[in-house]
Amino acid sequence: MHETRTLAELVTAGWSEADLQWEKLSEAALAALAEGQVEPARELYAQALRVARTEFPPNDPRLAASLSNQAVVQPVSSGRIEASAAQAWASCGRWIDTMTAPRTARSSLFHLRMERLHRPAYEERWRMKARDMLEALRRDHGAMDGLELLDRDAAAQRLLQWDRERPAGMSDPRKFMAAMILLGFRRKAQGTGMEQVHTQAHTGANSLQ
Template identity: 35%
Template sequence: MNFMTTTMFAPRIWGFDPSTPEVRIARQSGWRMADILWEYLMEQANVAWTQDDSARAAWGFRRAAWAARLFFAKDDLRHATVMVNQGICAQARGQMTRAQRCFAKALVCWDAHSERALADIQIAPRARSSLFHLRMEARHRATYHANMQLRLSKISAEVRAAIAALADGNTAECRLFSRWRGEKPNVFDDTRKILGACLLIIDADGV
């Protein structure tokens, strides 16, 4: 399927405007329209959940799932993210069998693919407030990358524990989506995709 064709009608079909400055920056950074759309749909669905609009949230997560199935590789962690949220939505409706099925599938996906996703991550240079900091990052880029991968690995492990808790019928003892705005990188690279997969999940206390 041609994604550019589907996004011609994005405001009507997806509720998404592909002509914004942020979309242009993301595209110039190498992101596909599918990456941008998925993040948008997941953000909007999570916001709807925080506003107690569970129907709009569930619909948003379904659309994000469609986008992921159409345009992402099967080993993409963002499939697991959608499944977790769909499980939480099902749980809230009392559909416990469906919820547990979603959580179990998400856990399998995370266990199968998170290590490789972190190992293969491509990290773009960050905007720095001074030439000194820019030079320091360039000089110690390997160390910077290693530290970033370690930080993302810790977040991934936290998310894995949350998914496992849900799969076991327990509460996920962590907050995720509420951290997204603070953690979201200001550049469009693999760290933003990984953090999106980790943090665009309904907060535990919102279940």
């Protein structure tokens, strides 16, 4: 399902055009992989990386995701990119430390008041979940040579996961979930590594909305 956002809505939510552009490019790259279109996916991931390098801070998880995607889709020149990706993932904890949570609609006045009263605790709960997800990904990220490009079925499943689990609002948790889910690769050994990361992303999605 495609979303349409106006510039005014982005500004109100604290997002920039680059934030939305990166998400759309990364989603389109995954969609290309789901259709078996590897070359278009390479170009889209390259465009997303250019946006991330130009517009995002060095500790932004979306930059780390773009570097990792680029290392997998362009393996011939991936040595330097692999090192940059590992360094970027290692620095993401500082980005999580400053992550803010959106003001979400609550089913009752009581829950709304509780969220306002315990706002720091709500935000820290989201940060803790994000740290757990990041650590799971980093544990699996040590050897890039053990990763492979998603095949059509796996890319389609990843795309469905994003469509199902992305936070509705424009928020820091949405940026983080995009970095965790819109990855075009997986661990070669089926059922381990990256698949565990995305299982954790599935279980943690509601907590980050």
